[in-house]
Amino acid sequence: MPDSLAPPSGPQSGKVWLVGAGPGDPDLLTLRAARLVGRAGVLVHDGLVDPRILAMAPAGARLVSVAKRASRHTMPQDAINALLIAEARAGREVVRLKGGDPFVFGRGGEELEACRAAGIAVEVVPGISAALGAAAAAQLPLTHRDAASVVSFVAGQCRGLSGQNWAGLAGVGRTLVIYMGVANAAAIAEKLIADGLAPDTPLALVENAARPEMRVLRGALAELDDLVANQRVHAPAVIIIGAVTAREDGAVEELAEMAW
Secondary structure, three states, X not given: XXXXXXXXXOOOOOEEEEEEOEOOOHHHOOHHHHHHHHHOOEEEEOOOOOHHHHOOOOOOXXXXXXXXXXXXXXXOHHHHHHHHHHHHHOOOEEEEEEOEOOOOOOOHHHHHHHHHHOOOEEEEEOOOOHXXXXXXXXXXXXXXXXXXXXXXXXXXXXXXXXXXXXXXXXXXXXXXXXXXXXXHHHHHHHHHHHOOOOOOOEEEEEEOOOOOOOEEEEEEHHHHHHHHHHOOOOOOEEEEEOHHHOOOOOOOOOOOOOOO
16 A cells, blocks of 8 residues: 555544664665655654655655653653644654664654554554664674574663563573663673673674664673773664674684574
8 A cells, every 4th residue: 555645634634654764874774664754744753863864854844853862852752752643633744763663662662552542543664673784784693503593682771670680581592682781881791690691701782883984893791891981882882792793704603502
């Protein structure tokens, strides 16, 4: 079914699209996402959306930044929900552009629920999540027959972090990807080691994945906090922990016990 961006025909005739902008590179947008951005009337975007993607919006589009960074929110989530609803009720076609994928640590579920509760038509357009984009750009397979048959995603900055049980999420045969973990690097390393992960477990930090300024930094779990501090790592960045990160050339150490 084609995207409906026709002029409004009556009250509440607008619509909200929750669109994944991927990890940064405009070439990694889906065709559907690129079409919607290129025809948007109102574009409500996160701070992590690459400026090159925002530049794809039509000249008459209204761009609204609702950037969220650690302890600095341009607009609280309830206000973002209210903005989307108000714009749609005014008959506008609203593209809510989110870094990565809307449903992977993007609060897309909350915005979807708010729109549904308000009777607003809403559609979700998936994007390449930061973990997948970072792994591909850094040539680090998240799963590999010789190293990992399980991959887990966790948020390193969320409610109740200290009380969460991460035991078993990383270790032999597993890859753990941590989103939004730079600010809590020391606590994350301490937590994983306390849960039984070896201090010398290899990891990679991928900063600004799929962008011209991307960096890939490698080390061991016990060194995570020092790596972040000494290399001045800033968001957006993901932390990939496990044997898949152990070799500079992207290959992995063979684990004799593993069979897939």
